[in-house]
Amino acid sequence: MNILSEAAVEKALDKKMNDVSYKMIGQDVSVYYGDKRALYDVNLNVRENTVTALIGPSGCGKSTFLRTLNRMNDTIDGCRVTGRIALDGDDIYDPSIDVVELRARVGMVFQKPNPFPKSIYENVAYGPRIHGLARTRAEMDAIVEKSLQRAGLWNEVKDRLQESGTGLSGGQQQRLCIARAVAVSPEVILMDEPCSALDPIATARVEELIHELRANFTIVIVTHSMQQAARVSQRTAMFHLGQLVEENDTDKIFTNPDDQRTQDYIMGRFG
């Protein structure tokens, strides 16, 4: 009886494990900027086709963790990462991994919209061109159109693809950056406070977009807005002082968090 029930529990657990497939795995991830430690042994996995929100007071290491996922920290002088981060089971810090290829698979959208000072078309075509994703002009046109459509920008810009991307409004620029990231068909898209420079209407459009993108991409988003995390994400990870406090279903985090610090942060007691 006893044995049976234990087996049943195990079976149930197994089933649960099998349901979840992890796109990226972070084990004991620590990051140092020079002598300063910014992350302390973070264990955080990212589920496939899920939006994972990273929340926490500013300076707690959200962006730092996000950037370890596509090795953007490599571009910062004196930054050192330890621990293991895997994409589909392969360690991305392994010397045999080509960082260029990694970043094609794990794209990034930044806090401030940063379109290149080029035409809208060229902004979107930039990635595909670098990675040789289109052989003909027609193929490139198709990629550009599809990416802009996915980013919900096509109808607004289809008549002015040759105009400069920097001439768009802030919200349009950010969606252009999302289209640019989408154009290389990444598997994961990292977003670092993508709406912090946008007005509420533009923010709503981007959030809507994130919802739609979830069908095709795995998304990790840093946000300082609780409401945004609650609206767009399925999983939420709470950081504090360089440590992962807890990670759970978004509903659970926002209704009944395990950790007092999460509770306090969500209630606006610090941050």
Next chain:
Amino acid sequence: MSISLLLLLVAAIGVTGYVGGNRRAQALAGGRLSSLHSRPGYYGSLVAIWALLPAIAVLLVWIVASPVYIGSTIRSGFPEAVQAEPQATQNLNYNMVGAIARGLKLLTPEERATISADAAAARALLSSKGVPLAADPAPYMVEAAQNLDRMTTTSRMIVTVLVLAAALAGAVVAYRSVAPRLRARNRVEGVMLAGLVGASSIAILTTIGIVASMLTEAVHFFSMVPAWEFFFGTVWDPRFAAAGATDSSGQFGLIPLLAGTLYIGFVAMLVAVPVGLFAAIYMAEYASSHFRSVAKPLIEVLAGIPTIVYGFFALASVGPFLRDISAQLNGLATGSYASFIQAQSVLTAGFVMGIMLIPYVSSLSDDIITAVPRALRDGSLGLGATRSETIKRVVLPAALPGIVGALLMTASRAIGETMIVVLAAGVAARMQLNPFEPMTTVTVKIVNQLTGDLEFTSPQTLVAFALGITLFFITLCLNIYALYIVRKYREQYE
């Protein structure tokens, strides 16, 4: 009283005024400094300013006005016959009077009497005192000199009194005006602002003055040589200026000089642009911050080397080297050891000028490349671009307008550069395309035309001003356009 002693006295009044104003303000405040409008130092400064400025103004007016007034008075006392002489001779006479007057101060009263009686004895006597005269003075000169001496002494006394009075009056008035509600700070700052405005307008006015003087001389030149002959003439052959002749006997074609200037500048840019730009890209994008902190100042030191040093380098090393190596090459190829590169040539001058320009190109471009926002680089790297792809496709295109501006500024330096071309380019004003032959530039010809015996009435000399103003306008246009481009580029990223 000598001027320096006078200035010292005025300064002393100023310092006393400062201390006095300061004290009075503190006394008025009675320990509660907050009841003063300004800190006590400002009251002190205000008093000092009132002591100094009027006094110095009086002194300046005297320095400018008194020689003019005294001079014209003395001259009007010259005999009729002398006054009828040409202006140049009169000037000489007046100078002699001045010299005698200076000598008079060194003489005893008896000696003065001797001179007054016998003008012919003056020259020997004065030269024994260390005041040489060019000729024996005429009797009226000695008389005039004595007048001059008297007038100078009186005018000095008057100015001393006036300046001291102005300083004291200013200080007293300002001292008595010190009151807690006096806005001393605002006034002192107003005076300082006026000083700053004055300093910057001096710079601007000097520029305007230089241009104006060049323009007047150039207009003078164009009254002798038609402008179209100068601007479109293809032959440069100014001949020599025959003494006294004012007709234009030579040919003053600008085109060959301009061709040389542009050709040498082009060769220089050919050397400087790739090297400088690549250096800048390395420094801005690849070099470690440690290397950068060493290399950047080093390159900037290179920019501070006087160009005459580069000129030596061209003359003594590069030119002979190119000549010899061309002889060797020719020997290997044809068996005849005649050098086909001359020591002074477009290539020599252009190459060395190019080396001189490398630091300008690299440090200007470096600033512009580093000004490209990091966000753009991150955006590109985040899409999986390599570093060099990012540089090629994002950073350089974004920096391009600024770099073009920097290159235009560099080009204007190349065009105005003088010492290197004087030593390395040669003086032959020719129009040809062989970079191994000497050519000459506008700047070289300016130097040539202004060396030696000058007569500022002949077109041979005046052409230098026409050349100068042409050069000035070319570089001015280049610089304005470059600044415009750079500024527009800056705005893009504000």
